[in-house]
Amino acid sequence: MPDIFLSYNREDQAKARLFADAFSAEGFKVWWDTTLRAGEAYDEVTERALREAGAVVVLWSKKSAASRWVRAEATVAHRQKTLVPAMIEACERPIMFELTQTAELSHWSGDRTDAAWRAFLADVQQHLANRSSVDQGTITSQTRDEPSIQEVYKAAKSKQSLNRRTLIGGGAAGISLVGTGLIWWLNRQDQSGGLVGPAAAADNRVAVLPFKNLSGDPKQDYFADGLSAEVRAELARNAALQVAAQTSSSAFKDRAQTAKEMADKLGVAYLLEGNARKAESLVRVNAELIDGRTGFSLWAETFERPIDNVFAVQSEIAASVTTALVDRVARKAIERKSETGTRRISSGGTQNVAAFEHKLKGRALFESALGGQTDLDALAEFEAALALDPNYAAAHAWRSRTLSVLYGQSLTSMSAEKMRLDAIKAARSAVAIAPEFADGYSALGFSLFNVGLDVKAAKTVFERSVQFGRGDGDVLTGFAVFCARTGRFDEAVATIARAMTLDPLNPTVFRSAGTIELLARRYESALPFFDRALGINPKMSVAPSLRGTALMLLGRRAEARQAYEAEPNRVFALPGLAILDRQAGQMAAAQANFERLIREAGDSGLYQQAQVLAMWGDADRAVAQLERAFQVKDAGLANLFTDPLLDKLKGNAAYQRLVKVIGFE
Numbered sequence: 001m002p003d004i005f006l007s008y009n010r011e012d013q014a015k016a017r018l019f020a021d022a023f024s025a026e027g028f029k030v031w032w033d034t035t036l037r038a039g040e041a042y043d044e045v046t047e048r049a050l051r052e053a054g055a056v057v058v059l060w061s062k063k064s065a066a067s068r069w070v071r072a073e074a075t076v077a078h079r080q081k082t083l084v085p086a087m088i089e090a091c092e093r094p095i096m097f098e099l100t101q102t103a104e105l106s107h108w109s110g111d112r113t114d115a116a117w118r119a120f121l122a123d124v125q126q127h128l129a130n131r132s133s134v135d136q137g138t139i140t141s142q143t144r145d146e147p148s149i150q151e152v153y154k155a156a157k158s159k160q161s162l163n164r165r166t167l168i169g170g171g172a173a174g175i176s177l178v179g180t181g182l183i184w185w186l187n188r189q190d191q192s193g194g195l196v197g198p199a200a201a202a203d204n205r206v207a208v209l210p211f212k213n214l215s216g217d218p219k220q221d222y223f224a225d226g227l228s229a230e231v232r233a234e235l236a237r238n239a240a241l242q243v244a245a246q247t248s249s250s251a252f253k254d255r256a257q258t259a260k261e262m263a264d265k266l267g268v269a270y271l272l273e274g275n276a277r278k279a280e281s282l283v284r285v286n287a288e289l290i291d292g293r294t295g296f297s298l299w300a301e302t303f304e305r306p307i308d309n310v311f312a313v314q315s316e317i318a319a320s321v322t323t324a325l326v327d328r329v330a331r332k333a334i335e336r337k338s339e340t341g342t343r344r345i346s347s348g349g350t351q352n353v354a355a356f357e358h359k360l361k362g363r364a365l366f367e368s369a370l371g372g373q374t375d376l377d378a379l380a381e382f383e384a385a386l387a388l389d390p391n392y393a394a395a396h397a398w399r400s401r402t403l404s405v406l407y408g409q410s411l412t413s414m415s416a417e418k419m420r421l422d423a424i425k426a427a428r429s430a431v432a433i434a435p436e437f438a439d440g441y442s443a444l445g446f447s448l449f450n451v452g453l454d455v456k457a458a459k460t461v462f463e464r465s466v467q468f469g470r471g472d473g474d475v476l477t478g479f480a481v482f483c484a485r486t487g488r489f490d491e492a493v494a495t496i497a498r499a500m501t502l503d504p505l506n507p508t509v510f511r512s513a514g515t516i517e518l519l520a521r522r523y524e525s526a527l528p529f530f531d532r533a534l535g536i537n538p539k540m541s542v543a544p545s546l547r548g549t550a551l552m553l554l555g556r557r558a559e560a561r562q563a564y565e566a567e568p569n570r571v572f573a574l575p576g577l578a579i580l581d582r583q584a585g586q587m588a589a590a591q592a593n594f595e596r597l598i599r600e601a602g603d604s605g606l607y608q609q610a611q612v613l614a615m616w617g618d619a620d621r622a623v624a625q626l627e628r629a630f631q632v633k634d635a636g637l638a639n640l641f642t643d644p645l646l647d648k649l650k651g652n653a654a655y656q657r658l659v660k661v662i663g664f665e
Contacts, residue, residue: 001029001053001054002029002030002031002049002052003023003030003053003054003055003128004031004053004054004124005031005032005055005057005077006019006020006023006030006057006059007050007057007058007070007073007074008032008061009061009063009064009067009070011063012059012061016032018109018110019057020032021110022117022121023124028124028128031049031053033046047275047286051076051080054128055082056073056082056083057085058073058074058077058085058086059088060086060089060091060102061088061089061091062089062091065093065094068215072277073216075217076214076216084103084123084124084127085102086104087102087104087106088108103116103119204269205241205244205268205270205501205502206242206244206271206272206289207243207244207262207263207268207271207272208228208231208232208272209228209274210224211224211227211228211273211274211276211287212276213225213275213276213277214276215276215278221364222363223276223278223357223360225360226360226363226364227276228274229363230349233348233439235471236438236472242268242471242502243472244266244267244268244473244502244504259271259290259292259295260292260293260295262292263292265504265505266504266505267501269292269293270290272287272288273287274286281306281307282306283304283306283307284304285302286302287300287302307353348392348394348433348437348440349393350391350392350395351389352388352389352392354388355384355385355386355388355389355392355395358381358382358388359381359382359385359394359395362377362379362380362385362395362398362399363378363398365377366378366398366401366402366405375402375405375406378398378402379399379402379403379406382398386399392433393430393434393437394437394439396426396427396429396433396440397426397427397437397439397443400423400424400426400430400444400447401446403419403426403447404423404447404450406419407419407420407451416632419451426443426447427447428444431461436468437468438465438466438467438469438472439465439469439474439475441464441468441469442474442475445458445461445462445465445478445479445482446458448461449462449638450635450638451635452633453637454662454663455486455662455663455664456663457663458482459486462479462482463479465479466479470498473499473503473506473509474503476496476498476499477499480492480496480499480512480513480516481515481516483495484516484520485639485641485642487642487664489519489520496513496516499512500513505536507533507534507536507540507543508533510529510532510533511529511530511542513529514526514528514529514543514550518550518644519639519642519644520642523551523553524550524554526546527550527551530546541567541568542572544563544566544568545564545567545569545573545576547563548560548562548573548576549644552579552580552583560576560580561577563576564577564580570596570597571597571604574593574594574596574600574601575597575609575612578590578594578597579612579616579645582616594612597609597612603632603634604634606626606628606632606634606636607625607626607629607635607636607637607639610622610623610626610646611643611645611646614645614648615645615648617648619648619649619652619655622646623649623652623658626640626658630658630662637662641662641664641665
């Protein structure tokens with residue numbers, strides 16, 4: 001670990017040497033690269049030195065202020081509070097550093113008795129003392145049995161060449177047979193046990209951690225995150241691998257835990273981590289595959305390409321990792337396919353870099369789950385992507401999802417109907433463009449079921465999504481909920497179990513697991529899943545109201561009321577409160593909550609109104625509201641067939657007709 005990392009521009013090397021020599025004379029270990037410039041050869045060694053240094057001395061000059069590499073190093077140092085800048089030439093610093101106290105050393109020629117130099121040296125020493133106290137606290141908290149990250153990393157590097165030789169030389173005979181057998185076994189399990197069979201052995205599970213953004217611009221986080229998501233999707237297409245979904249992997253974005261701790265919590269054997277640096281026309285990606293049980297590196301590689309070849313980088317990383325994993329786990333050589341336009345299209349991708357960036361931005365906005373204007377902004381990004389590449393299947397799929405969500409928020413019936421039809425059309429476009437793209441089928445199934453209310457059409461499409469995406473936790477979760485809502489509870493349970501294995505830290509998966517148990521009338525079993533979801537994300541909507549419903553149906557009314565009151569979305573909270581009030585004999589309060597639901601939700605709450613009326617025992621009014629909901633294509637009707645709050649309507653002829661019209665029977 002260096003004491004000081006020296007960041008400078010190549011043309012200031014002579015001045016930088018004065019600093020390096022002076023620091024060395026004081027007994028400090030200085031990291032500076034006099035042969036390979038940071039930026040021109042910015043690899044993992046440089047990054048590690050930057051992040052481990054107790055002080056990062058940035059030498060500002062006209063050239064360094066204009067250097068994207070120096071600015072990036074300064075940004076990293078600023079974030080980790082190790083930045084100690086010095087001005088070696090009069091210049092305008094990047095705006096984010098204008099308010100940072102900077103030593104004026106433009107006059108300094110190496111005199112170690114110079115007052116300005118001594119003051120600057122004291123600042124550096126103070127930073128090192130602060131960092132040392134933090135590191136000492138970290139070290140003393142570690143046990144002798146558990147190596148530090150630095151020790152693991154060092155051990156990994158010493159073993160890397162041995163690991164590679166073992167992979168290359170170990171047991172070539174029988175590789176093809178065993179690897180083919182693994183893929184056949186996975187497919188055979190799927191055929192014999194429904195669309196989703198038992199989880200494969202733990203040794204084929206891998207998590208792709210969010211790539212770190214080294215561009216120096218926080219606004220570029222979406223690019224690094226999106227790149228890791230694309231690599232994850234590429235890996236998930238391989239039937240021999242189980243890939244943890246994005247939500248679980250993202251929980252470890254800050255890398256605060258050891259590789260073993262992360263792998264244990266994710267339930268995977270291997271971690272793929274990396275970083276991405278995009279600047280102007282160049283993209284550099286470092287990727288490393290780590291054994292989660294030992295922390296040792298199995299494979300590492302640096303990819304540097306013009307930005308318009310970013311798709312080649314994605315596929316090269318996925319192909320290299322797949323080969324390393326399958327060589328190690330299944331002993332089968334996977335054919336590495338070259339990147340072609342046809343292959344990008346078949347996997348839902350694009351060849352247009354600008355379209356790719358718009359899709360990544362849109363996805364980041366949509367997945368922030370802030371709703372309202374954020375969803376509209378996401379929609380604009382997806383539409384910008386499609387304007388550049390109308391054949392971008394992934395952008396069509398994400399546009400469909402966004403429209404489906406916005407559909408329920410529309411203020412007029414005219415705009416709602418347009419959104420509903422556009423959501424289905426966009427998903428159909430994704431499938432037509434990329435007939436083997438699992439996410440396209442998943443988006444189409446969602447839109448057909450939730451906004452199209454066409455159960456039979458959605459069934460076929462959802463089953464196709466799992467056929468192509470059996471290793472994708474999000475795809476499996478969507479299919480599992482569909483199965484539960486259509487009464488296929490055995491398939492729902494088996495599928496959500498697989499999704500939880502792939503994505504063990506995703507609150508949506510656990511909320512869906514609880515929903516499945518609730519719809520199956522296993523109310524007690526549903527509670528731990530809702531608790532787990534809320535434990536991961538306490539602000540999650542819908543989960544509290546679903547938990548409240550399970551408690552209410554168990555007769556635990558006081559706890560149910562607390563759960564409903566904790567629900568942030570009042571459209572889901574008010575029905576439960578109205579039902580509980582009625583059960584408690586508080587008629588005025590019940591009616592007040594019911595009227596509030598009507599007032600606040602309008603026609604978008606017709607299904608919830610029917611739930612309240614059914615539980616109140618007013619079957620005729622409940623069915624009348626359901627029929628009105630069907631006329632406006634209320635998405636709540638996707639719950640019609642297995643909703644326990646509608647159990648009192650099961651014998652109603654009008655209810656049964658509606659069930660058949662939508663296609664549940």
